[in-house]
Amino acid sequence: MREDLCSQLLPAGRATLRRGVAVAMVVGLLSAGRASEAQAPSAAAPAPAAPPLVIGLGQPLSPADIDRYAITVFPNGRNLPPGRGSVEQGARLYAMHCAACHGAQGIEGPAARLVGTDGFIGWSDPLRPLRVRKYPLQVLSVGAMWPYATTVFDYVRRGMPMHAPKSLADNEVYGITAHLLHLNGLVAGDALMDKEKLPQVVMPGRDRTVSAWPQER
């Protein structure tokens, strides 16, 4: 029983060690690692990193599976798919799929504010008290706060529209992204977005960004 345990946990080749030595090695491996690290009053020191103990039960992930699941788009444009969409196409799609929740102009809600400044809704807005009370998160705006336009594409493609996420074609996502950027005054009305142009759009949120990691205030 003990020997079975040892031969499973020890790296190949070690299983031939004499029984007593092998047991000691297993105990040593475990007690050195996080697996048995008690949640004891061990002062402020961070927990030690796990040892390079490889269990080895993971199975190879095929390139086809990576392609199938890896949908994250990065600020430099990495992983943006082929295709393109215009502001005009996006406006039609927005009215059909997005306006009911985000409002025709992207500011009315009830869902997150997509356009304009962040902060409290303007005093001149006749519906201000209603909006602030009912939809407090409308103090945030995608256009003002998000640092990279690639994130607009990434999130619309993975999560929108809320009732049918991932139902839009890549060209449609490019179009809706272009429309939202235009509503924010960041691209022209005849703009066309694709994987080359989208990462070049400069968002106001980028220069306002300060990272709390790794520096801590």
Next chain:
Amino acid sequence: MGGLATGGVGMAVAQAAQPRPLAARLPDAMTRPGGADLPYGLPAAQEAQVERTLSTAAGFPVWRTPLQHQRGIITPSGLHFAVHHNGVPDIAPERHTLKVHGLVHKPLRFDLERLLRYPMVSRVHFLECAGNSAANALSPTALDQTLGEIAGEVSCSEWTGVPLAYLLNEAGVKDRAQWVVAEGADGGSHSRSLPLKALLEHGMVALYQNGERLRPSQGYPMRLFMPGWEGNVNVKWLHRLEVTDAPAYTKDESGLYTQVLADGRIERFAFHMEVKSVITHPSGQQRLPEPHGFCEIAGLAWSGRGRITRVDVSVDGGRTWAAAQLHGPVLDRAFTRFTLPWQWNGRKADLMSRATDEHGRTQPLRSEWKRRYAMHSFNHYNAVQAWRVQADGRVENVYA
């Protein structure tokens, strides 16, 4: 039974002397066999009011823990808070896999059966939404609500799972690797970027909560768990870890889970939840009973950076403070229970608690917290919570 019909002095005396059966003078429950139990137990029917409260004011459902009923450091799993941006997915565990790829030497997938064979650790940790107590941060006047409604986006459980280091080491991260983008298998494919170094030190793929497999609303069959970090990075329904050299600036690290500072800059990647405490008894909308007199003030304190070392309590609006008693176990990044005996004299009193952690970090007053952030910021609110006990015993949320 026999004496009644025949009568007679002798019989009457005997009858009076014969004690009545116990059932005549003891509570009903002691006079009959009990009812059947259930395969999966439930709270007493009489405690049905102890429930999470649902708020949709943010535009998505927020289920808050009724902390005003919690005594002890573990939140029952069914009362654990939950914030759902895309609902609760129905995941078939036998088809769910965790995939590790990106800047690794060997891209790997782990099905649940195999993952369950890895070495596991168990840790008691709180979990708090970055937006907990947002109403206290945003509302110009203190809302008259219960503690759960005000600050119930925090709970504490024992989490058991596989240290992420085993999985990342097995895949072999490349030298350039700095970040990991974690993604859930929900409708919105929720994703967050996390620093690799921190994940290797503290990250866990949690499979069990309070001894049972995760509940669907907590990420069944698996979630990422980072002790002390804002709830949103603890990706539920975890299915993919992409090792990268830079963050992806996902939706939530672009807007909702960032903070606008007082000078207009936007703070991102502020992962730690700061030191915080709340008095649970008495708290908002409770009423101190008659007669006036002894009342044990009780509460919970926690810090995303380590252990709680002291909690000070004031009953006079912060003019004087007394050290509360901390009740063990006092664990790293976990709820810590505190109490302070109090004689209420029946007059208006403002109760406050202020926690300090092992790094000397202590809670700010609301005015101090507000000075750091823009007026419309609400994440990572950890200011001192104050309760006003009115002369009639009613307890209300007030700003200190």
